[in-house]
Amino acid sequence: MDLPDIDASAWAELETAAVDPQSGFRYLNLCSVDTEKRPQARMIVLRAADRSARRLEFHTDTRSxxxxxxSATPHVTVLGFSAESRLQLRLQGKVELHGPGSGAAGTAWDRLPARTRMTYAGGPPGDERAFETIGVAAPADEAEGKARFGLLIFRASTLDWFQLRQQDNRRALFSYDETGALSSRRWVNP
Known part of the structure; x- marks a missing residue:
């Protein structure tokens, strides 16, 4: 496979993962830094991908x-690994935040199934919760969830593609300009 095919294949994998819950790239690590400049990583669900714009979409609770x-530091790394294909994708770029009331967040909210909307109606992420209430569905108001729903749009500036093989691991680096066009590509040592 040549470099342009690898780039196209990686983004096709991400586009598939956004609609296929069984895909190896459906759940990705979002790596950021907190306000004290300590590294933070968490699993997030890939909700949409657009190879032409080099864009990924994720959802979050704005109270998190x-x-x-x-909001303080929008530069992030998104990391995924598919055990089935033994492929690692590491993307670096910047996140745009679209909060409650924005058109982009409203459109994303409208596409969500009701069961997913209700996940934003509970208590703030990270707050203490009594063990006795775990598994007990509390009454929730969908409007509360919408008021806490945030859309994260990640735009990739680089892709580090790494293929684990029995022999001769492969690694390639790709860079994109601000429009998402491929600006450079090269093989590198794994």
Whole structure:
């Protein structure tokens, strides 16, 4: 496979993962820094991918520490690994935050199934919760969830593609300009 094919294949994997819950790249690590400049990593669900714009979309609760971290420092790394294909994708770029009331967040909210909307109606992420209430569904108001729903749009500036093989691991680096066009590509030592 040549470099342009590898780039296209990686983004096709991400586009598939956004609609296929069984994909190896459906759950990705979002790596950021907190307000004290300590590294933070968490699993997030890939909700949409667009290879032409080099864009990924994720959802979050705007009360979460993640939202505050990204507001202060929007430069992040997104890391995924598919055990089936033994492929690692590491993307670096910047996140745009679209909060409640924004058109982009409203459109994303409208596409969510009701069961997913309700996940934003509970208590703030990270707050203490009594063990006795775990598994007990509390009455929730969908409007409360919408008022806490945030959309994260990640735009990749680089892709580090790494293929684990029995022999001769492969690694390639790709860079993109501000429009998402491929600006450079090269093989590197794994």
């Amino acid at each position: 520490p993640k939202w505050l971290e990204l």
